[in-house]
Amino acid sequence: xxxxxxxxxxxxxxxxxxxxxxxxxxxxxxxxxxxxxxxxxxxxxxxxxxxxxxxxxxxxxxxxxxxxxxxxxxxxxxxxxxxxxxxxxxxxxxxxxxxxxxxxxxxxxxxxxxxxxxxxxxxxxxxxxxxxxxxxxxxxxxxxxxxxxxxxxxxxxxxxxxxxxxxxxxxxxxxxxxxxxxxxxxxxxxxxxxxxxxxxxxxxxxxxxxxxxxxxxxxxxxxxxxxxxxxxxxxxxxxxxxxxxxxxxxxxxxxxxxxxxxxxxxxxxxxxxxxxxxxxxxxxxxxxxxxxxxxxxxxxxxxxxxxxxxxxxxxxxxxxxxxxxxxxxxxxxxxxxxxxxxxxxxxxxxxxxxxxxxxxxxxxxxxxxxxxxxxxxxxxxxxxxxxxxxxxxxxxxxxxxxxxxxxxxxxxxxxxxxxxxxxxxxxxxx
Amino acid sequence: xxxxxxxxxxxxxxxxxxxxxxxxxxxxxxxxxxxxxxxxxxxxxxxxxxxxxxxxxxxxxxxxxxxxxxxxxxxxxxxxxxxxxxxxxxxxxxxxxxxxxxxxxxxxxxxxxxxxxxxxxxxxxxxxxxxxxxxxxxxxxxxxxxxxxxxxxxxxxxxxxxxxxxxxxxxxxxxxxxxxxxxxxxxxxxxxxxxxxxxxxxxxxxxxxxxxxxxxxxxxxxxxxxxxxxxxxxxxxxxxxxxxxxxxxxxxxxxxxxxxxxxxxxxxxxxxxxxxxxxxxxxxxxxxxxxxxxxxxxxxxxxxxxxxxxxxxxxxxxxxxxxxxxxxxxxxxxxxxxxxxxxxxxxxxxxxxxxxxxxxxxxx
Numbered sequence: 001x002x003x004x005x006x007x008x009x010x011x012x013x014x015x016x017x018x019x020x021x022x023x024x025x026x027x028x029x030x031x032x033x034x035x036x037x038x039x040x041x042x043x044x045x046x047x048x049x050x051x052x053x054x055x056x057x058x059x060x061x062x063x064x065x066x067x068x069x070x071x072x073x074x075x076x077x078x079x080x081x082x083x084x085x086x087x088x089x090x091x092x093x094x095x096x097x098x099x100x101x102x103x104x105x106x107x108x109x110x111x112x113x114x115x116x117x118x119x120x121x122x123x124x125x126x127x128x129x130x131x132x133x134x135x136x137x138x139x140x141x142x143x144x145x146x147x148x149x150x151x152x153x154x155x156x157x158x159x160x161x162x163x164x165x166x167x168x169x170x171x172x173x174x175x176x177x178x179x180x181x182x183x184x185x186x187x188x189x190x191x192x193x194x195x196x197x198x199x200x201x202x203x204x205x206x207x208x209x210x211x212x213x214x215x216x217x218x219x220x221x222x223x224x225x226x227x228x229x230x231x232x233x234x235x236x237x238x239x240x241x242x243x244x245x246x247x248x249x250x251x252x253x254x255x256x257x258x259x260x261x262x263x264x265x266x267x268x269x270x271x272x273x274x275x276x277x278x279x280x281x282x283x284x285x286x287x288x289x290x291x292x293x294x295x296x297x298x299x300x301x302x303x304x305x306x307x308x309x310x311x312x313x314x315x316x317x318x319x320x321x322x323x324x325x326x327x328x329x330x331x332x333x334x335x336x337x338x339x340x341x342x343x344x345x346x347x348x349x350x351x352x353x354x355x356x357x358x359x360x361x362x363x364x365x366x367x368x369x370x371x372x373x374x375x376x377x378x379x380x381x382x383x384x385x386x387x388x389x390x391x392x393x394x395x396x397x398x399x400x401x402x403x404x405x406x407x408x409x410x411x412x413x414x415x416x417x418x419x420x421x422x423x424x425x426x427x428x429x430x
Numbered sequence: 431x432x433x434x435x436x437x438x439x440x441x442x443x444x445x446x447x448x449x450x451x452x453x454x455x456x457x458x459x460x461x462x463x464x465x466x467x468x469x470x471x472x473x474x475x476x477x478x479x480x481x482x483x484x485x486x487x488x489x490x491x492x493x494x495x496x497x498x499x500x501x502x503x504x505x506x507x508x509x510x511x512x513x514x515x516x517x518x519x520x521x522x523x524x525x526x527x528x529x530x531x532x533x534x535x536x537x538x539x540x541x542x543x544x545x546x547x548x549x550x551x552x553x554x555x556x557x558x559x560x561x562x563x564x565x566x567x568x569x570x571x572x573x574x575x576x577x578x579x580x581x582x583x584x585x586x587x588x589x590x591x592x593x594x595x596x597x598x599x600x601x602x603x604x605x606x607x608x609x610x611x612x613x614x615x616x617x618x619x620x621x622x623x624x625x626x627x628x629x630x631x632x633x634x635x636x637x638x639x640x641x642x643x644x645x646x647x648x649x650x651x652x653x654x655x656x657x658x659x660x661x662x663x664x665x666x667x668x669x670x671x672x673x674x675x676x677x678x679x680x681x682x683x684x685x686x687x688x689x690x691x692x693x694x695x696x697x698x699x700x701x702x703x704x705x706x707x708x709x710x711x712x713x714x715x716x717x718x719x720x721x722x723x724x725x726x727x728x729x730x731x732x733x734x735x736x737x738x739x740x741x742x743x744x745x746x747x748x749x750x751x752x753x754x755x756x757x758x759x760x761x762x763x764x765x766x767x768x769x770x771x772x773x774x775x776x777x778x779x780x781x782x783x784x785x786x787x788x789x790x791x792x793x794x
Contacts, residue, residue: 328490329523331510333537334588340511343536347527 065407068185068400071178074170077120078107082174090168095161101150105142112139126395127180128169134160181401205385205402209409212381215299216364222304223311223360224353230308231315231352236324249312257306261370264302268292268374294376302370307363311356318352354421362410382406439463439499440592440624441487446496448482448648456482458648460496464626466591469618471627471635474645475671483645484594484628489513500592511540516585516593516623520600522577524569530556530580531565537588555587556580558617575606582614586621595627599634611637632672636660644668660719665706666791669717676723676760678716679793682707690790692716696756700732700788707790714790720749720761722787725773730782736760737778748773754781 021030075082080103088096111117121135138157145153154161172190173180180190187203188195197203230249234242252260267273275289284290292298322345330340368383375384382402389399441464448457457479464470472480485491487498489510497504505513525533531552538548556562559579569577578598585593595614599607615638618625629635635642636656643653644667651671652664663669670677680692683699690704692714700716707714724730736752747763750773754760762781764773773779 323521323523325519325521325523326525328488328510329517329519329525330536331490332488332513332515332517332594333540333584334511334514335536335540336509336511339540344525 064396064400065404066400067397068181068404069177069179070397071173071180072176073120073123074173075176077111077116078104078170078174080104081107081170085167085171085174088167088171090164090171093164095151095164096167098149098151100167101154101161102148104154105145105150108135108139108142112142122394124169124173126184126398127173128165130160131166131169134158134166181397182404184398185401185405205382205405208380208382208385209405211296211378212365212383212406213409215296215303215379215381216361218300219303219307219364220311220357220361222300223308224357226304227308227311227315227356228349228353231312231319234312234316235319235322249309252306253309257369260306261302261373264298264305264370264374265293268298268301293374294379296375296379298374298376299371299379299381302374303364303367306370307360310359310363314355314359315349315352318349318355322348350421354417358414358417361413365410365413366406438465440466440468440501441626442499442502443483443487444497444499446483446486446493446498448479448486448491449494455494456648457486460648460650462643462650462653464592464624467622467624469615469625469627469638469640471629471639471642472645473629473632473635473642473671475630478645479648480628480643480645481596484596484626487626488515488517488594514588514590516588516590518581518585518593518595518598520597522569522581522598524577524580524584526569528568529565530561530567530569530572533569533580534565534584534587537584541588551587555583558586559583559613574602575610578602578610579613582617586617586623590623592624592626595625597629598627599629599631607634608637614638636672644671646671662705663717663789663791666715666717666794669715669789669791670794674720674761676718676720676757678718678755678757678760680714680716682710682712682714682790684710689785690714692790694734694755696754698734698755700734701785702732702788702790703786705789706792708792713793715793716788717791718783718788720763721747721765723760723762723781723783725750725762725764725781726779731785732788733780733782735778736762736781738773738775741773741775752779752781 019027021027023030081100084100084103085096088100108117111120117135117139118132121132121139124135125132138154138161141157151161160166179195183189183195185205186209187198187206189198190196230245234245234249236242237245265272269275270289270291270293272292274292275284278284279286279289292301326344326348327340330344331337335343365381366383367381368387371379371381372384372387375381383406386399386402386406389395389402441462443460443462446457446460447455449455460479460483462483472483474480482491486493489505489508493506497506499505500508500513500515524530525536528536534552534555535548538551543551552565553562556565559582561576561579561583564572564576564580569580572580581598585595598614599610602610611634614625618638627635627638636659639656641653641655642659644651644659646667652659652668654662654664659668659672663672666677669675678694678696678700680694680700682704683691683693685691685704685707688704690702690707691699692702692707693699694716702716734754736754738750738752739758740751742749742751745766747765750762750764751758752760752762
């Protein structure tokens with residue numbers, strides 16, 4: 001039946017094979033040709049933005065992420081040494097022989113000329129503390145070295161050149177690429193039997209990551225708890241009242257983030273408004289003022305407030321689409337207020353909760369400024385550490401690796417969310 | 431129950447008034463009884479207060495004044511979920527996150543019925559609306575007519591004595607609407623449940639109801655069986671609202687024995703039943719149905735001359751618009767029979783009617 005109508009429409013054609021247009025070209029080709037102009041035009045419309053994003057956003061981010069594995073500095077600064085070290089077996093327990101030191105002298109001579117040996121020193125210092133000064137010292141004196149054998153001369157400059165650990169580090173990082181930054185970003189290091197966790201008192205990034213996830217979850221949950229009733233009111237009040245409320249919700253958006261965070265400092269600090277009020281009311285003694293800032297509490301309170309609109313708005317737009325007749329129907333069918341809410345209204349708002357939770361959680365997990373200002377030491381996030389490595393310690397490789405870990409974490413959460421709730425269930429409105 | 435009269439009425443509105451803003455009354459002093467097992471329709475234009483009445487009965491709007499009784503129990507203070515009234519909503523209001531079977535089981539679950547009994551009832555209800563194979567579907571996967579049926583089944587599955595329907599067929603296309611009208615009517619007849627139905631569609635009301643309450647301006651204009659409403663409208667609004675109506679304006683000359691002599695504005699004097707026309711000297715509107723006007727009959731008590739303006743051939747009858755006594759919108763339905771008069775546009779012809787078919791009403 002379908003065949004006859006298809007044949008009738010497309011003229012004479014064999015029963016099998018693709019559908020043909022009137023001029024004999026396959027219908028799909030014809031269709032693609034007809035739509036090509038539209039597609040081209042659409043592409044041209046988005047081209048400026050696409051280019052802008054690629055040049056100013058994707059490329060720098062790609063470059064930055066690449067730094068997390070890039071390690072060219074060692075093979076470029078010490079090319080001969082790297083080759084010579086291939087022959088040395090770190091398990092022998094002895095420093096390398098004269099051949100390596102000869103290569104090192106040649107490399108250092110050039111590097112010191114170019115003044116790049118200090119950079120290499122600080123790079124390797126991330127891995128084994130002390131190398132930085134070793135290179136700086138040797139770089140100064142390598143010029144004055146006499147003709148061969150070089151090993152004793154280097155040992156004379158610094159005994160550490162005889163240390164197997166130093167050479168092990170140089171050999172380990174002699175490749176153009178390294179996993180070292182990533183190991184460091186999850187508190188691991190190269191041990192005798194390959195990668196292993198650092199001693200417990202040196203682990204910082206796993207703790208920070210875990211705290212970031214935990215606090216982001218707490219913030220997301222408090223945003224749901226605080227935002228749900230507000231969104232409900234917004235969606236159900238008469239227009240005039242809900243407009244006023246909507247302006248109050250949006251007001252924080254129009255205020256600088258810094259101003260909002262600073263005002264929380266005014267409120268939360270030990271001599272701040274809240275503590276003063278509590279002391280005046282006699283609820284706490286003057287000596288027992290609450291520590292509301294420079295810890296997790298400060299971060300949670302301030303960030304919940306700042307991220308709240310991102311929960312309320314998607315919730316509101318979903319609630320707005322829920323017909324009031326659902327709840328009425330539930331009541332007419334015999335459900336009391338709570339049953340009608342919990343069995344009928346609430347399940348229909350879950351897509352809004354999902355959308356809001358994803359937004360708030362992803363924003364929270366990468367938040368920087370607020371934890372920096374009110375978080376103290378126990379309330380800072382992984383992003384504060386990334387910023388520290390970018391601007392203070394200048395260990396960009398580690399910063400990049402931490403960034404990749406954070407990005408991967410967000411993707412994992414997104415994937416989990418998709419598996420549990422389903423991304424199709426997310427509704428930002430309409 | 432004791433005196434026997436009690437169980438005749440399932441619902442009684444007593445002097446009910448409703449205002450939303452404290453300035454205007456949407457429902458003005460409503461008194462209405464719904465008999466047990468009756469199909470009563472509230473019919474009226476939008477804003478006439480009919481839906482408000484339904485919402486007060488369902489418990490979603492409080493009455494500003496007066497009392498509503500359900501089987502002699504005042505229910506003003508009873509919350510909606512304790513009233514035990516089934517309701518079908520305008521947009522069906524099927525719960526989108528539940529399957530059809532879950533939707534139907536909902537009222538049984540909240541009443542604490544055990545699973546097996548609930549399943550049996552759900553199955554039976556779905557069979558009643560001829561959708562037994564749809565139980566696993568979501569509402570979004572159903573057509574409009576199927577959703578409508580599920581909504582009806584859900585309102586009936588917990589076996590209420592009273593079901594309210596708020597323009598339930600408004601979203602359906604014409605054919606489906608007519609089909610559903612008969613289906614709902616049959617369900618009503620089979621179950622013996624009382625139905626209060628709200629609509630603005632008069633043909634729907636005429637098709638389905640035992641009685642119709644015509645609402646306008648917050649007042650019941652007339653409460654009667656469909657044929658009475660059509661043939662014996664009490665006032666000009668009902669005459670105009672129900673069916674097609676010819677109106678002729680005039681002044682009452684005299685009234686005797688329930689018959690008024692009326693001087694028409696365009697000249698001529700006719701007789702009509704004095705229903706609501708006031709005393710001599712007052713203005714009145716004459717109402718006469720198009721199919722009751724006869725053409726070219728000699729022995730009529732009321733005779734006028736009409737000039738044919740337009741003829742429309744409709745198969746079973748011919749619709750003839752003519753100019754009669756200052757009215758250019760006077761319509762006559764001429765039956766398509768061998769004997770019918772040959773009419774031509776522009777010609778004048780004699781028309782007439784019997785006095786009983788013409789009603790002298792108020793002027794609006």
